[in-house]
Amino acid sequence: MSKAPLAQIAIQCLGPGGIPVKEPSLAIDSPDHEMPEIALFGDEEGKLTVRLYPGTYELEARDGDLIARTRLKVNAGQTAASATILFDAN
Amino acid sequence: MTEGLETLRFRDGSTGDSSGSKASKKQDLIKIGRSTPASDAAPDAEFGFAVESVIGVDQRARIYPTLETPWRMITHLSLIGQGVRGTGTGFLVGPRTVLTAGHCLYYEPYFAGFASRVEVSPGRDNVTKPFGTLEGANFRVHPKWERDANPDFDLGCLTLPEPIGEELGWFALAAVDPNDLPGRFVNVAGYPTDLGGTEMYHHAGHIKAVSERRIHYDVDTAPGQSGSPVFVEAEGERVCLAVHAYGSRGSELHVGVESNSAPMLLQSTFDMINAWIEEDNAA
Numbered sequence: 138m139s140k141a142p143l144a145q146i147a148i149q150c151l152g153p154g155g156i157p158v159k160e161p162s163l164a165i166d167s168p169d170h171e172m173p174e175i176a177l178f179g180d181e182e183g184k185l186t187v188r189l190y191p192g193t194y195e196l197e198a199r200d201g202d203l204i205a206r207t208r209l210k211v212n213a214g215q216t217a218a219s220a221t222i223l224f225d226a227n
Numbered sequence: 228m229t230e231g232l233e234t235l236r237f238r239d240g241s242t243g244d245s246s247g248s249k250a251s252k253k254q255d256l257i258k259i260g261r262s263t264p265a266s267d268a269a270p271d272a273e274f275g276f277a278v279e280s281v282i283g284v285d286q287r288a289r290i291y292p293t294l295e296t297p298w299r300m301i302t303h304l305s306l307i308g309q310g311v312r313g314t315g316t317g318f319l320v321g322p323r324t325v326l327t328a329g330h331c332l333y334y335e336p337y338f339a340g341f342a343s344r345v346e347v348s349p350g351r352d353n354v355t356k357p358f359g360t361l362e363g364a365n366f367r368v369h370p371k372w373e374r375d376a377n378p379d380f381d382l383g384c385l386t387l388p389e390p391i392g393e394e395l396g397w398f399a400l401a402a403v404d405p406n407d408l409p410g411r412f413v414n415v416a417g418y419p420t421d422l423g424g425t426e427m428y429h430h431a432g433h434i435k436a437v438s439e440r441r442i443h444y445d446v447d448t449a450p451g452q453s454g455s456p457v458f459v460e461a462e463g464e465r466v467c468l469a470v471h472a473y474g475s476r477g478s479e480l481h482v483g484v485e486s487n488s489a490p491m492l493l494q495s496t497f498d499m500i501n502a503w504i505e506e507d508n509a510a
Contacts, residue, residue: 143335143336162314162420162421162424162450162451164420164421164449164450166474171378171473172473172474173328173330173334173378173381173453173472173473174448174449174450174451174452174453174471174472174473174474174487175306175313175314175315175328175330175331175334175337175450175451175453176313176314176315176419176420176424176449176450176451177311177312177313177337178311178312178313178314180312185310185311185312186309186310186311187311187336187337188335188336188337188339189336190336199420199421
């Protein structure tokens with residue numbers, strides 16, 4: 138993984154109706170970086186903060202059997218960003 | 228299908244065997260587990276892949292109860308850092324020493340350095356923690372992981388406050404000869420979060436490729452299994468050859484196969500881990 142400056146990423150997991158998902162699990166993968174197989178968890182409001190190097194990332198959140206994914210791009214020089222992972226109403 | 232026994236020969240021996248006997252410097256290792264049928268299951272349609280690293284059909288099997296060897300020597304890890312919590316896997320390699328992936332203990336993107344706390348629950352099975360939960364301390368990672376985040380050196384260990392390994396046993400370690408590894412059969416067991424993250428799952432498969440410092444295998448894994456032992460059985464002992472760390476996306480693409488991967492215990496890392504174990508034993 139590059140040693141470029143890290144950007145602080147605030148991640149929020151929301152369910153149908155914008156209701157926070159309580160303590161979802163989250164995995165982060167990237168075609169640009171070798172990402173380890175570690176699983177993260179959001180807090181009771183579905184939030185967590187990570188620091189990522191510039192690149193493209195895929196975020197996958199799970200709430201029981203429900204899965205939601207989103208893609209995030211962190212640009213060089215960017216110091217902060219946010220990502221919202223929405224669980225489908227279905 | 229159960230495969231016949233096959234002998235592996237390693238350049239060097241192991242230490243810290245769970246039976247209390249000192250393993251020979253050179254030993255024959257015998258594979259265990261089942262073969263992995265091929266599959267052409269499609270990757271995730273939206274992203275072209277799935278974050279978890281199930282290769283083809285998911286063949287992981289839940290382990291319960293987890294009271295017997297080797298499962299009780301494998302530990303659930305609750306990882307706590309600045310503003311983030313995570314799950315990983317570790318395994319006993321000495322009375323008070325748990326070996327895991329370096330990034331379970333030190334990882335700038337998730338923990339802003341070292342994790343602040345790691346809770347260790349050997350043999351955890353959902354809400355049941357048959358051997359309790361211990362607080363890990365004295366986190367150490369390979370210097371090339373800490374300095375360069377080099378995946379080839381993604382190894383670390385922690386110390387337990389009690390010598391619980393004297394009750395539960397521990398994995399032997401082998402310094403491997405990479406030339407002996409291609410095609411060999413290996414086991415991986417840990418705590419995948421796509422299946423809940425609190426229950427232990429096992430799968431076995433073949434080493435598909437060997438790079439300079441990592442082995443690549445078709446064993447199904449998922450986030451949360453980082454730090455799992457990659458092991459074989461040798462004369463009744465479970466012998467760890469590598470520490471699982473990367474899914475198929477994280478694994479080196481130049482090896483040309485879809486696989487998950489782990490840094491091997493080459494002689495230098497084998498020596499470093501043994502020094503960590505001796506340090507813990509002397510404390």
